[in-house]
Amino acid sequence: MSPELINLIIQATGESLFMVSTAALVATSLGLPLGIFLATSRKGELFAAPSVNAILGVVVNATRSTPFIILVVAIIPFTRLVAGTSIGSGAAIVPLTVAATPFIARLVEAAIREVDGGLIETASSFGATPLQIVFKVLIPEALPGLVLALTLAVVSLLGYSAMVGAVGGGGLGDLGIRYGYQRFMPEMMLAVVVVLIVLVQTVQTVGDHLARRLNRRLRHR
């Protein structure tokens, strides 16, 4: 493989990492509070607001059931509004974030619901405010689950980021399609796939390790 092609791969990997990490960061900062709210706002719960919960639930489900490639095209006007353009890695962050936020919210909701309800009652019994319960009880207790949720979200984002290549988003997916498929360079396709596998493997290993370390500290000797 020529040095130019290797440079292309390095550049595309950089673009993918930029898209994924930015989208993961923004989606987490939106999805985490949204997930916590979804987990605590049903009838009789900490931030009880059943109707808001129901409406948010529908919105989240709608976003999650839209195929990503359709979502990317459907929200182009919104992408233009936010990023000023609908083409390139920067613009691709917008649909990636929009897709990842409800995904993360649902994962966070599941992790938070895993926390024993008795702990919420205990904290309420000595006069903790709902926010204190979130920050001192729910998040620390759900931490291993939250780490695994974010790991899963980042891995999914890597997959999505390969798809935005198809609509001019740049990155590894774009490289694979244009060189590997359209110019029929199987070695390029293979290289892209290998890099993606290495990235996913790395993210998953780090996430698992972190979750296990937290978990071991919490539940085992």
Next chain:
Amino acid sequence: MNAHPSIAEPIRPAEPALPEGLIAEPMVRFERLSKTYPAYRDKPAVEALKDVDFAIARGAITGVIGRSGAGKSSLVRLINGLEKPTTGRVIVDGRDISALRGQPLRLAQRSIGMIFQHFNLLSSRTAADNIALPLEVAGWSKADIRTRVAELLELVDIADKHDRYPSELSGGQKQRIGIARALATRPNVLLSDEATSALDPQTTRAILDLLANINRELGVTIILITHEMSVVRQLAKEVVVIDDGRVVERGHVADIFTHPKHATTQTFLAEVLGDAVPVSLASRLVQQPAPLGQAVIRVQVRGSHAGDTLVARLARELSVDVALLAARIDEIGGQPVGSLILGVPGGEAAARQTLAYLSQHQFAAERLGYVS
């Protein structure tokens, strides 16, 4: 003859009554309280508590005993304001906790500690940090928290477990942390919601001893919610029996359990005492009198030392060679409670004579059968 206390004359408690002033201002007072959980979806409405009206003495240990579903949990949750009564009020330490909301309620809750059946410790925090949690919530400084936590670990006797996580501790140790956490903000009341139900008998005893010490040394009023008679018997001075959302009996432990009136109280008592009939004897019992055999009679002993000389008196006054086949006497609130199983030889006449003698002297007795 009248030297023996009878059912008509309740026995005075052995321990002195609380000073007048303390009775006048109870720690917790339920005023015409009822709690109904409204119907939800396909579940019908549940009347958890009905017209509950009683007070819990300051500085004492009071047991609240009832079957699961009797309304015990609702009662504790009303005391610490986690739930609101449907009608009536709950006055805790002179304050109407059922009327408080938001920050005033949270402040009031700091003077009410609570311990739980499943300990409810945070798995992500060490022993010390678990105890620190209510202090952090109350906004204590780091230095004050450190001093207080060290004190509390000492108090519950697990100072060496400071840096351990709950997963590394035994049930008894976890409950000690739970107790330390409940006492952290120096509450006046400690609510124990089935706190020993998940522990083995030996650990239960140790935890109950610890609670007794805390009551004695810190003067904290303790309210023990339990379905276990043995817990009430070991620790409480006063007992409240609830059944199906109502208070069916209450008073000094000794009075209530030497002369149980309500069926629920009687079954609780039977659980502790058993029926006193050994298996080997039960297997030999027949319903037909056997020649040269004995009639088997069970005599209930309730309070005082009435049973002490019974066998001797029967022998002397009726000239019957009464055999003591089995006996089970326990102490509840300083009073002997239990039953004697007597074997009476001499055929039907002697048996009837013995039963007549017993009933004349106010002993509850029944014929279980015969052995040859």
